[in-house]
Amino acid sequence: MAPQGSAAVPAQSATAAHGTTAALLAGYLHAVGVRHLFCYPGESVIDFMEASRRRGIELVPAVREGTAAFMAQAAAMATGLPGVCLSTLGPGSTALLNGVASATLDRVPVLAVSGQIESSREQFFTHQVVDHGRMFAPAAKLALRLEPASADTVIRKALRTAVAERPGAVHLTVTADAWLVPPGAASAGPASAGPASAGPASADAALSGVSDAIIPPPLTAAAGSVDVHGDGDPLRVLRAARRPVILAGIAALRCAAGPELVSLAERAGLPVVVSPMAKGTFPEDHPYFAGVLDMAGHRVVWDLLAGADLILAAGFDPVELISPWSVTTPVLHLDTTPNTDQVYASAHELVGHVGAILRWITAQWSGQPRWAEAEVASHRARLRAAWQAGRAEGKLNPSDVVEIARQATPPDTIVTTDVGSHKIMAGQAWQAREPRSVLMTNGLSAMGFGVPAAIAAKLTRPDRPVLALVGDGGFAMTATEMRIAATLDLPVTVVVFTDNSLNRIELRQQLMGYPPTATRMGGTDLAALAEAMGCDGIRVDTPAALEKALADFGPRSQPSAGSRPLVIEARIAPAQYEAQF
Numbered sequence: 001m002a003p004q005g006s007a008a009v010p011a012q013s014a015t016a017a018h019g020t021t022a023a024l025l026a027g028y029l030h031a032v033g034v035r036h037l038f039c040y041p042g043e044s045v046i047d048f049m050e051a052s053r054r055r056g057i058e059l060v061p062a063v064r065e066g067t068a069a070f071m072a073q074a075a076a077m078a079t080g081l082p083g084v085c086l087s088t089l090g091p092g093s094t095a096l097l098n099g100v101a102s103a104t105l106d107r108v109p110v111l112a113v114s115g116q117i118e119s120s121r122e123q124f125f126t127h128q129v130v131d132h133g134r135m136f137a138p139a140a141k142l143a144l145r146l147e148p149a150s151a152d153t154v155i156r157k158a159l160r161t162a163v164a165e166r167p168g169a170v171h172l173t174v175t176a177d178a179w180l181v182p183p184g185a186a187s188a189g190p191a192s193a194g195p196a197s198a199g200p201a202s203a204d205a206a207l208s209g210v211s212d213a214i215i216p217p218p219l220t221a222a223a224g225s226v227d228v229h230g231d232g233d234p235l236r237v238l239r240a241a242r243r244p245v246i247l248a249g250i251a252a253l254r255c256a257a258g259p260e261l262v263s264l265a266e267r268a269g270l271p272v273v274v275s276p277m278a279k280g281t282f283p284e285d286h287p288y289f290a291g292v293l294d295m296a297g298h299r300v301v302w303d304l305l306a307g308a309d310l311i312l313a314a315g316f317d318p319v320e321l322i323s324p325w326s327v328t329t330p331v332l333h334l335d336t337t338p339n340t341d342q343v344y345a346s347a348h349e350l351v352g353h354v355g356a357i358l359r360w361i362t363a364q365w366s367g368q369p370r371w372a373e374a375e376v377a378s379h380r381a382r383l384r385a386a387w388q389a390g391r392a393e394g395k396l397n398p399s400d401v402v403e404i405a406r407q408a409t410p411p412d413t414i415v416t417t418d419v420g421s422h423k424i425m426a427g428q429a430w431q432a433r434e435p436r437s438v439l440m441t442n443g444l445s446a447m448g449f450g451v452p453a454a455i456a457a458k459l460t461r462p463d464r465p466v467l468a469l470v471g472d473g474g475f476a477m478t479a480t481e482m483r484i485a486a487t488l489d490l491p492v493t494v495v496v497f498t499d500n501s502l503n504r505i506e507l508r509q510q511l512m513g514y515p516p517t518a519t520r521m522g523g524t525d526l527a528a529l530a531e532a533m534g535c536d537g538i539r540v541d542t543p544a545a546l547e548k549a550l551a552d553f554g555p556r557s558q559p560s561a562g563s564r565p566l567v568i569e570a571r572i573a574p575a576q577y578e579a580q581f
């Protein structure tokens with residue numbers, strides 16, 4: 001399928017003539033850098049789809065709305081810009097809900113738009129009508145109606161709210177009759193009809209126009225200032241600490257605070273643990289890297305935090321905790337937001353841009369390095385031994401898959417994961433070197449994220465090789481998205497950790513002494529399934545075969561006409577997962 005929109009539409013300035021509410025929204029999205037609209041069509045949103053196409057935004061049709069929302073989330077994770085998804089009313093918006101909750105709990109800025117029945121029937125009609133305001137309220141940061149009279153303000157409010165710390169999803173409901181009304185008009189009705197219409201005389205002309213005053217709000221993560229909360233010197237505890245450890249999280253990623261983390265770690269000699277979704281913020285080949293929280297080998301990482309005499313929580317978001325916070329180590333809270341979660345106590349809070357806070361602390365530092373590199377290296381060796389525990393010699397173990405994949409892929413590869421035991425393994429064993437190079441969900445942690453995320457990553461970062469590491473359960477939920485990858489000539493590679501099990505849950509049943517119930521799956525010939533959707537498919541069950549299957553990953557990842565996605569059915573021996581419980 002040829003990309004829709006961009007080639008055929010001449011670029012327009014953000015200050016063109018009057019248009020419609022649809023054109024205004026498309027104009028704002030384009031002005032803030034959005035180039036992909038992940039959608040599933042429906043009658044109530046056709047006018048907006050057309051306005052977006054004319055504005056030069058590519059419409060990417062997902063197989064269902066929930067995956068369109070995951071694509072929008074992953075696009076935002078890969079680029080740092082807001083992601084945008086679109087559904088119709090009723091069955092479309094209910095399906096979108098899961099992805100909206102995902103963006104909110106993963107703290108990723110997403111604008112989710114749904115059509116609604118015309119305003120004249122909205123108050124009483126029942127067919128396909130659900131109350132979006134009530135449905136999206138608990139799952140989104142904000143759920144609003146986009147009405148022509150206040151469209152300009154509401155679009156800015158939606159964008160600013162989505163990106164403001166902590167970021168998340170904002171949902172907009174637009175009645176089908178509102179799209180063609182000029183923004184600012186007091187009531188709904190087509191642009192060509194009614195006294196309110198000040199716009200072009202036809203829908204065709206109106207859809208191409210944009211507002212004369214598109215003023216996007218600032219989209220940066222946080223200001224450069226630092227606020228101090230608490231009495232006395234906030235750094236007294238740090239100066240007194242002999243074994244402090246940094247725990248860096250997703251606000252550090254959003255503030256692009258990697259260089260500041262490296263400076264402080266090196267200057268003060270501090271090990272750095274990162275949260276799963278912050279992987280890459282601190283380079284994992286650095287001598288002070290100390291592992292990923294709550295992934296494979298998690299006890300070793302928690303032991304490090306328990307044995308420390310201070311945890312510098314640098315942009316750490318408790319939404320990423322899988323285990324309860326059980327350590328009694330004192331914590332110094334450094335974040336874009338005050339410590340409103342109170343999962344840990346912190347007498348002082350440094351609130352602002354995480355990079356600016358870390359720079360300030362580094363400038364104040366005058367002590368000796370607290371940890372030697374060799375000490376952190378032996379901690380890493382313990383961690384590695386923990387995640388290798390339970391390996392079955394001569395078999396294809398989950399960690400073999402991760403390590404073989406990492407070796408076969410260029411350093412700048414973007415990897416996505418799904419949710420399950422394979423994520424726990426990949427989250428620790430995949431060595432991340434750059435921010436935004438690992439896309440995983442660890443807030444909502446919804447299965448079905450890995451495949452659509454890989455598609456969105458390749459669309460928005462076509463220069464980067466893209467690999468998805470997914471479980472066979474999560475792949476079954478989203479396998480048909482591979483048809484989209486094939487249609488769009490996207491050379492993504494998907495490795496399916498095939499154990500015929502919802503392993504993470506089956507292991508929990510085992511631990512509780514229950515038999516596996518509803519957690520075993522029959523095998524599917526994934527190679528045949530892949531071929532049926534225009535992809536290549538290979539089955540492997542040894543390390544050597546996997547190495548061979550990934551041997552041409554680099555060249556294969558270059559996009560070109562007729563590029564074929566690849567699905568690798570990796571038949572793993574799951575024994576290693578048991579050792580993680």
Ligand SMILES: Cc1ncc(C[n+]2csc(CCOP(=O)(O)OP(=O)(O)O)c2C)c(N)n1
Nearest residue numbers: 420421422446447471472473474502503504
């Ligand atoms: C949408 C959704 N449903 C259910 C769950 C609960 N859950 C967490 S992990 C898991 C098993 C995943 O199985 P699979 O994709 O095969 O990965 P594996 O654990 O085998 O590596 C389940 C069912 C979830 N996280 N998301």
Ligand SMILES: [Mg+2]
Nearest residue numbers: 471472501503
């Ligand atoms: Mg599985």
